[in-house]
Amino acid sequence: xxxxxxxxxxxxxxxxxxxxxxxxxxxxxxxxxxxxxxxxxxxxxxxxxxxxxxxxxxxxxxxxxxxxxxxxxxxxxxxxxxxxxxxxxxxxxxxxxxxxxxxxxxxxxxxxxxxxxxxxxxxxxxxxxxxxxxxxxxxxxxxxxxxxxxxxxxxxxxxxxxxxxxxxxxxxxxxxxxxxxxxxxxxxxxxxxxxxxxxxxxxxxxxxxxxxxxxxxxxxxxxxxxxxxxxxxxxxxxxxxxxxxxxxxxxxxxxxxxxxxxxxxxxxxxxxxxxxxxxxxxxxxxxxxxxxxxxxxxxxxxxxxxxxxxxxxxxxxxxxxxxxxxxxxxxxxxxxxxxxxxxxxxxxxxxxxxxxxxxxxxxxxxxxxxxxxxxxxxxxxxxxxxxxxxxxxxxxxxx
Amino acid sequence: xxxxxxxxxxxxxxxxxxxxxxxxxxxxxxxxxxxxxxxxxxxxxxxxxxxxxxxxxxxxxxxxxxxxxxxxxxxxxxxxxxxxxxxxxxxxxxxxxxxxxxxxxxxxxxxxxxxxxxxxxxxxxxxxxxxxxxxxxxx
Numbered sequence: 001x002x003x004x005x006x007x008x009x010x011x012x013x014x015x016x017x018x019x020x021x022x023x024x025x026x027x028x029x030x031x032x033x034x035x036x037x038x039x040x041x042x043x044x045x046x047x048x049x050x051x052x053x054x055x056x057x058x059x060x061x062x063x064x065x066x067x068x069x070x071x072x073x074x075x076x077x078x079x080x081x082x083x084x085x086x087x088x089x090x091x092x093x094x095x096x097x098x099x100x101x102x103x104x105x106x107x108x109x110x111x112x113x114x115x116x117x118x119x120x121x122x123x124x125x126x127x128x129x130x131x132x133x134x135x136x137x138x139x140x141x142x143x144x145x146x147x148x149x150x151x152x153x154x155x156x157x158x159x160x161x162x163x164x165x166x167x168x169x170x171x172x173x174x175x176x177x178x179x180x181x182x183x184x185x186x187x188x189x190x191x192x193x194x195x196x197x198x199x200x201x202x203x204x205x206x207x208x209x210x211x212x213x214x215x216x217x218x219x220x221x222x223x224x225x226x227x228x229x230x231x232x233x234x235x236x237x238x239x240x241x242x243x244x245x246x247x248x249x250x251x252x253x254x255x256x257x258x259x260x261x262x263x264x265x266x267x268x269x270x271x272x273x274x275x276x277x278x279x280x281x282x283x284x285x286x287x288x289x290x291x292x293x294x295x296x297x298x299x300x301x302x303x304x305x306x307x308x309x310x311x312x313x314x315x316x317x318x319x320x321x322x323x324x325x326x327x328x329x330x331x332x333x334x335x336x337x338x339x340x341x342x343x344x345x346x347x348x349x350x351x352x353x354x355x356x357x358x359x360x361x362x363x364x365x366x367x368x369x370x371x372x373x374x375x376x377x378x379x380x381x382x383x384x385x386x387x388x389x390x391x392x393x394x395x396x397x398x399x
Numbered sequence: 400x401x402x403x404x405x406x407x408x409x410x411x412x413x414x415x416x417x418x419x420x421x422x423x424x425x426x427x428x429x430x431x432x433x434x435x436x437x438x439x440x441x442x443x444x445x446x447x448x449x450x451x452x453x454x455x456x457x458x459x460x461x462x463x464x465x466x467x468x469x470x471x472x473x474x475x476x477x478x479x480x481x482x483x484x485x486x487x488x489x490x491x492x493x494x495x496x497x498x499x500x501x502x503x504x505x506x507x508x509x510x511x512x513x514x515x516x517x518x519x520x521x522x523x524x525x526x527x528x529x530x531x532x533x534x535x536x537x538x
Contacts, residue, residue: 146410161470169513215471
């Protein structure tokens with residue numbers, strides 16, 4: 001079952017994340033056009049060759065998203081996908097693109113995550129923003145509107161803190177080990193010029209002395225929201241062979257979707273990544289110790305800790321000593337989020353999730369620059385949506 | 400914790416869920432039960448999760464349970480909750496099995512622990528027909 005590893009990431013566009021955008025707002029469709037052009041240029045592929053797109057929502061249209069984009073770009077496609085899996089969306093789009101290519105549906109797929117601010121309408125509609133409660137839906141009839149939002153159980157900090165608290169009750173909690181994840185990743189960010197926290201080193205003490213936001217999570221264990229944008233090009237074998245860079249072949253994936261709100265998890269500590277990672281490794285025919293780097297979703301430090309465990313790099317419950325014993329920086333013995341992670345690079349909306357893919361691909365392409373992992377051939381990537389409950393695992397490989 | 404005011408989000412019951420909210424108004428915890436699979440269900444649904452049986456019936460329970468997990472939010476989790484911090488946002492596992500979202504009241508922060516026994520506290524929200532189900536430590 002699964003992919004044959006005959007589709008690859010061949011082009012990357014990624015805008016520098018900015019906490020306070022220095023350029024004016026850009027409509028999402030315009031971002032799509034610019035990101036697509038940059039990613040195709042990077043690969044050396046002509047826009048006329050694009051025959052597939054994977055998108056998330058766009059500001060200019062609530063529905064009919066793919067056709068709105070293809071019309072704007074002036075392209076015609078055989079594969080048009082919208083994915084709605086939060087932070088797992090981009091990783092989910094990568095395997096969908098690879099699968100479509102291997103099925104022979106298409107040959108060149110653009111995946112974009114435009115996350116730059118859009119211009120506001122001159123007469124904005126009144127009423128509360130639909131994003132008032134983060135990812136929690138306040139729509140009429142929504143279970144969250146009735147049973148979670150009234151108790152303040154909204155947005156992301158609260159749910160991840162509940163997960164971390166449960167983890168601590170089960171396995172014990174080592175705040176210094178969790179803090180070290182942010183510190184090690186910051187070392188890599190300090191060697192990655194586009195990172196929002198480039199040249200801003202931190203220590204474990206800095207993390208533990210930063211304000212407690214939701215027990216047991218400190219401010220420096222939480223991603224920094226940014227503006228940005230990213231796109232990649234996924235292409236079939238023949239196109240990949242004539243593209244500009246060493247292709248990053250997509251050899252395995254897994255996807256698992258459970259619930260939306262942690263309250264209703266079957267088992268809060270048994271995340272969707274466990275089956276997703278097993279499937280990805282089985283499909284690729286790779287073992288954990290063949291992985292040269294991991295590039296895993298890191299909205300919070302607890303996300304990284306549980307990902308390392310649930311992807312099978314150490315036994316469950318032993319992540320904290322594992323993190324203490326290993327150097328997670330790009331030059332360490334267990335390179336993890338070598339671009340700095342979203343904790344160090346910044347979280348530009350869905351482009352934050354894309355950054356784990358661009359970084360994994362960049363490393364396998366040997367384009368890591370100052371933060372290149374030596375001889376990087378196999379990268380393990382995750383996307384994480386919601387509250388650890390939507391998980392996608394990917395394996396990228398060089399030739 | 401500051402009293403809830405009408406500015407706080409309050410639930411808008413739908414026909415399907417109204418027996419639960421009516422129960423809270425009567426100081427009862429009333430949830431659904433599926434006889435065909437002998438399982439209890441929360442939140443209220445049209446069909447039982449997993450089996451999709453449409454035999455759900457309402458039953459009163461004690462509402463007591465254990466604290467499955469929690470957090471203490473030091474910053475408001477949304478602008479609407481400004482002034483409520485610290486919010487002790489809990490997941491309670493009912494003795495019948497299902498879990499629900501609540502907040503802990505009448506408790507010292509350092510006396511909270513995962514697994515502790517908790518019992519219902521019914522809070523009528525002024526200016527609304529709503530009663531929320533909060534929890535406190537069981538003696």
